[in-house]
Structures are given as C-alpha cells and as structure tokens.
Amino acid sequence: MTDYKTIKGKKIKFFTSDLSGAEAEGQIYYVNASPGAVDNAGSFKTAVATDAWSSGGALITARRYLAGAGTQSAAFGAGGISPEGGGNGNRENRTEHYDGTGWTNGGNLSTAVNDKIGAGTLTAGLAFGGSTSAPSTGNLSAVTEEYNGSSWSTGGNVGTSRINHSGAGTQTAGLMFAGYTGSNINATEEYDGSSWTAGGNIGTARRGLAGCGLQTAGLAFGG
Numbered sequence: 001m002t003d004y005k006t007i008k009g010k011k012i013k014f015f016t017s018d019l020s021g022a023e024a025e026g027q028i029y030y031v032n033a034s035p036g037a038v039d040n041a042g043s044f045k046t047a048v049a050t051d052a053w054s055s056g057g058a059l060i061t062a063r064r065y066l067a068g069a070g071t072q073s074a075a076f077g078a079g080g081i082s083p084e085g086g087g088n089g090n091r092e093n094r095t096e097h098y099d100g101t102g103w104t105n106g107g108n109l110s111t112a113v114n115d116k117i118g119a120g121t122l123t124a125g126l127a128f129g130g131s132t133s134a135p136s137t138g139n140l141s142a143v144t145e146e147y148n149g150s151s152w153s154t155g156g157n158v159g160t161s162r163i164n165h166s167g168a169g170t171q172t173a174g175l176m177f178a179g180y181t182g183s184n185i186n187a188t189e190e191y192d193g194s195s196w197t198a199g200g201n202i203g204t205a206r207r208g209l210a211g212c213g214l215q216t217a218g219l220a221f222g223g
Contacts, residue, residue: 057102061094067118067127073100074122076147079130081114091132095147097122107151113141115163117176123149124171126191129179131163140181144191146171156195160187164207166220173215175199178223180207190215 059077066080075098081089091114095106109116109127116130125147133139140161145152158176165179174191177199178184184206188199202220209223 056100057098060096060103060105061092063089063092065114066092067116067130069118069120069125070098070122072098074098076106076118076122076125077103078106078109078118078125078127078147078152079113079116081134089134095152097149106149107147109145109152110154111141111143113143115165116141117165117167119167119169119174120147120171122147125149126155126167126169126171126174127152128155128158128167128174128176128191129162129165144196155193156191158196159189159198160185166209166211166223168211168213168218169215175211175213175215175218177202177211177218177220178206178209 061082063080063082066077068075068077070076076095077098078093078095080092082092084090091112093109093112095108096103097106111132113130113132114134116127119126119128126144127147128144130141130143131139132141140163142157142159142161144155144158146155160181162179162181162185165176167174167176169175169191172191172193175188176191176196177188178186186201186203186205188201189196190199206223209220211218211220213219
C-alpha cells in the first residue's frame with residue numbers, strides 16, 4: 001500500500017486549542033477539542049502571513065512626480081504632473097488627503113510643481129524642492145511649503161535646489177538628501193521649522209532614491 005506520508009510530507013499536527021502569534025505562522029493544523037470545548041473544536045486551521053499589499057482608494061487626479069507624507073489613515077499627496085494637457089502633461093498644485101479608504105481634496109500648493117518631496121504628517125506637513133518645468137533641471141525650485149491640514153504657507157528656501165531627491169522627518173525637524181542638479185549630488189540639508197542648514201553628506205551621490213525616518217535617525221536607500 002502507498003505510504004501517504006512519503007508522498008504528502010509530514011502529518012497534520014493535532015492541538016487542543018488554537019496556536020497564536022509567531023508559533024502559528026505558516027502552520028496547518030487540526031484543533032482536537034478537549035472535553036466540553038466548543039470554539040474551534042474539531043476543525044482544520046491555518047495561519048497565513050498577513051504582510052501583503054491590498055488596493056486602496058484611487059487618487060482623484062492621477063499623476064506622477066508628486067510629494068507625499070503622513071500615515072496610512074492620514075496622508076497627503078501634493079503637486080506632480082497629471083496626464084491632462086498632453087505632451088509632458090500638466091503640472092499640478094492640487095493636494096489630496098487620504099483617510100484610509102479614499103481621497104478628498106485639500107488646500108492647493110502656492111505653485112504648481114513636480115518632483116517636490118514630502119515629509120511630516122497630514123496636519124504638519126512639508127514639501128520642498130522640485131521643478132516648475134517638465135522633469136528636468138530647468139526652473140529648479142528652492143521653495144519649501146508647510147501644510148497645516150487645510151492650507152499651505154511658505155517656509156524657508158532650501159540651500160541647493162534639486163529634483164529626484166529624497167527626505168524624511170517632521171515639519172520642525174526635516175531632512176533632505178541627495179538628488180540631481182545636472183549631475184548627482186550627495187548634499188544633505190536639515191530643516192528646523194524655518195530654515196535649512198547643511199548636514200552631513202550621504203556616502204554616494206545619487207538621484208531617484210527613497211528615504212524615511214527622522215532627522216536624527218534617517219534612512220536613505222536605492223537610487
């Protein structure tokens with residue numbers, strides 16, 4: 001007679017109660033009820049990893065090269081280039097808010113711009129750098145804008161205008177690093193809520209990278 005275990009692998013484990021936490025991850029098992037047990041009694045169980053992406057609400061205005069920050073249930077997206085207008089598209093000053101399910105319109109940036117980088121939160125956000133022309137080094141913007149959840153106001157200009165940069169931190173302790181000014185750069189700047197000052201250079205000059213964390217515990221990767 002064919003040996004089932006040889007073909008199919010290990011036997012299913014029997015337990016008298018559910019497994020939990022890391023102990024259950026990836027397991028397929030059978031809960032064998034103890035006398036008097038009712039919940040989950042006499043049934044097959046499985047615990048599958050929940051670390052996965054799922055679809056959220058779509059932006060009101062589709063676009064690329066926009067700034068964003070916040071959390072999964074309280075985020076903003078601002079600026080960028082929409083497909084409208086043909087050619088290189090249409091630069092945007094629109095801001096949208098995400099509440100965990102869908103997007104709504106917020107306050108407009110003062111200037112339509114692409115390639116700005118965002119940091120902070122929905123009610124205390126930052127957007128800095130970028131360009132007011134089709135993604136290129138033409139018309140680089142030094143403007144920093146601060147968001148309070150409903151409107152943008154002008155903050156201190158960045159020291160070195162750039163595109164394809166990255167950033168992290170908060171509205172009063174922001175971080176900007178690397179990017180492109182016609183060639184890749186490694187310059188870092190720090191924001192204190194009113195002005196930018198030079199920080200330590202990253203190890204490798206690059207553009208198109210990502211960043212996260214805080215001004216005093218930041219991370220730069222890729223590019």
